[in-house]
Amino acid sequence: MRLIYKFGGTSMAGGERIAHSAALARAAAAEHELVTVVSAMDQVTEQLLDLAEAAGSGNVPRTRELLSVVRQSHETAARGISAGAQVSIEELLAKLETLAAGVLAVGELTPRLADAIVAFGERLSSVLMAEAMGCQGFDGQAAGIVTTDHFGEAEPLMRESMPRIAERIGRVLAPNKPVVVAGFIAATASGVVTTIGRGGSDYTATILGAALNADEIHIWSDVDGLMTADPRVVGAAKLLTHISFAEAVELGKFGAKSMHPRALEPAAQYGITVRMRNTFKPENAGTLICAKPPASPVSTGSISPGPVSAGSVIAVPALKDLAMLTVGGAGMVGRPGTAAAVFVALAQARINVHMISQSVSEAGISLVVSKKQAERARAALARALIAHDASGASRPAAVFGHIMADDVARDHAVSTVDVQPDLVILAVVGGAMRGTPGVAATLFTAIASAGVNVIAIAQGSSELSIALAVPAADANKAVVAVHAAFKLG
Numbered sequence: 001m002r003l004i005y006k007f008g009g010t011s012m013a014g015g016e017r018i019a020h021s022a023a024l025a026r027a028a029a030a031e032h033e034l035v036t037v038v039s040a041m042d043q044v045t046e047q048l049l050d051l052a053e054a055a056g057s058g059n060v061p062r063t064r065e066l067l068s069v070v071r072q073s074h075e076t077a078a079r080g081i082s083a084g085a086q087v088s089i090e091e092l093l094a095k096l097e098t099l100a101a102g103v104l105a106v107g108e109l110t111p112r113l114a115d116a117i118v119a120f121g122e123r124l125s126s127v128l129m130a131e132a133m134g135c136q137g138f139d140g141q142a143a144g145i146v147t148t149d150h151f152g153e154a155e156p157l158m159r160e161s162m163p164r165i166a167e168r169i170g171r172v173l174a175p176n177k178p179v180v181v182a183g184f185i186a187a188t189a190s191g192v193v194t195t196i197g198r199g200g201s202d203y204t205a206t207i208l209g210a211a212l213n214a215d216e217i218h219i220w221s222d223v224d225g226l227m228t229a230d231p232r233v234v235g236a237a238k239l240l241t242h243i244s245f246a247e248a249v250e251l252g253k254f255g256a257k258s259m260h261p262r263a264l265e266p267a268a269q270y271g272i273t274v275r276m277r278n279t280f281k282p283e284n285a286g287t288l289i290c291a292k293p294p295a296s297p298v299s300t301g302s303i304s305p306g307p308v309s310a311g312s313v314i315a316v317p318a319l320k321d322l323a324m325l326t327v328g329g330a331g332m333v334g335r336p337g338t339a340a341a342v343f344v345a346l347a348q349a350r351i352n353v354h355m356i357s358q359s360v361s362e363a364g365i366s367l368v369v370s371k372k373q374a375e376r377a378r379a380a381l382a383r384a385l386i387a388h389d390a391s392g393a394s395r396p397a398a399v400f401g402h403i404m405a406d407d408v409a410r411d412h413a414v415s416t417v418d419v420q421p422d423l424v425i426l427a428v429v430g431g432a433m434r435g436t437p438g439v440a441a442t443l444f445t446a447i448a449s450a451g452v453n454v455i456a457i458a459q460g461s462s463e464l465s466i467a468l469a470v471p472a473a474d475a476n477k478a479v480v481a482v483h484a485a486f487k488l489g
């Protein structure tokens with residue numbers, strides 16, 4: 001068989017854990033063709049993001065402190081692995097320090113430089129893993145993953161990447177000849193380092209799986225698999241033993257297991273079975289994700305018959321760190337083209353919209369976006385849609401990106417763009433929800449009895465999920481209540 005193994009940050013946290021993960025991978029490589037994808041060591045991506053920001057704002061002490069934290073954890077891990085690991089790590093750490101010094105000297109951080117810094121997490125961890133496994137290591141660029149230049153969240157270009165990956169990795173694969181690939185990082189066609197978005201190593205694994213026509217992809221983490229809710233929030237969360245691609249993709253979109261929202265797309269598209277497994281309990285079967293899983297996904301076999309929705313909702317994921325933008329104005333009522341103009345403006349600013357809702361009165365359109373992008377989204381909407389004077393003529397020509405936005409501004413249709421920070425999207429997901437009456441009633445009753453205020457609602461036309469925006473402070477309470485109401489515990 002041809003397998004992809006992906007080890008997350010917790011499976012890479014320190015020399016001992018890396019050695020343990022490497023042993024699991026080597027055991028598989030004895031029989032199979034194996035590509036091992038790794039995340040940065042636990043916490044390192046956060047540290048590097050902080051480091052990039054500290055260097056960009058000229059904060060010398062904080063930059064030094066973070067460089068030393070990153071150096072220490074990798075040096076300690078490398079000592080537990082091999083002399084070769086120590087040498088390679090030193091080389092990479094020296095490069096990171098030079099880069100940080102450059103950013104400090106200029107006192108400005110560009111998205112491109114931020115990616116160059118953050119990429120060191122996976123560059124370092126992949127070197128450690130390759131040493132621990134005694135095999136060849138590739139960074140994202142060497143592996144052939146080509147992306148757009150949208151630094152921080154670069155989009156993999158599958159048509160360009162697939163033949164390159166097959167050429168570079170497929171060519172060297174054989175039983176007992178595994179390779180290691182750094183997750184999360186890639187490069188533009190001209191070779192500039194990019195990263196593909198938080199949680200992106202899972203995505204790297206499925207991209208490689210698709211390009212290499214793998215039989216299975218195993219995602220190793222610190223939990224038994226995909227659960228009915230985040231086990232840190234819901235103590236009673238249960239393992240989903242098998243689910244469909246459609247359900248898994250939906251769970252990923254709504255933040256289950258902090259996965260990249262698109263992580264499961266390539267596996268679903270190419271029909272490659274995915275298993276989620278626990279590095280620390282490899283004997284457990286984990287979660288099986290495939291095209292046609294058997295019925296009854298929950299591990300205990302305790303799917304209780306009874307209330308309308310039992311068995312139709314399989315999980316309650318929650319997507320965090322969001323904000324809501326509300327575009328308002330009396331002139332929006334009955335005016336065709338306003339929604340189009342809103343989306344054109346956001347698309348031009350490359351803002352990803354997680355959820356949309358419009359009140360029946362049409363006097364407002366609300367959009368949920370990531371908190372990180374909220375201010376940029378607000379500015380883009382205000383610039384494009386709100387006229388600065390009666391003719392709109394005070395705005396620079398370049399801003400008139402689109403004729404519809406132009407018209408909206410001239411008509412004074414939109415007068416305000418408000419931001420509501422600190423939201424969470426809670427969703428109920430399940431393939432069998434389609435056509436099952438009563439799911440929404442159970443959901444809203446549970447939220448209401450938990451005393452949580454629902455800010456916006458959306459149901460996908462696929463009927464695989466219903467999503468609600470709630471205040472971040474109430475999110476855990478709401479997840480616990482909904483999980484209990486659907487008898488998932």
Ligand code: ADP
Binds near residue numbers: 227228229232259315
């Ligand atoms: P890794 O570093 O292995 O990629 P992550 O931290 O990205 O691991 O994801 C694993 C964590 O995701 C678990 O420790 C768990 O707390 C959390 N999590 C959130 N939602 C779920 C869910 N539905 N099923 C399983 N784990 C979840």
Ligand code: ASP
Binds near residue numbers: 121183197200
């Ligand atoms: N290290 C990256 C992150 O923390 C990618 C990953 O772990 O999947 O987001």
Ligand code: MG
Binds near residue numbers: 008257258259
């Ligand atoms: Mg992860």
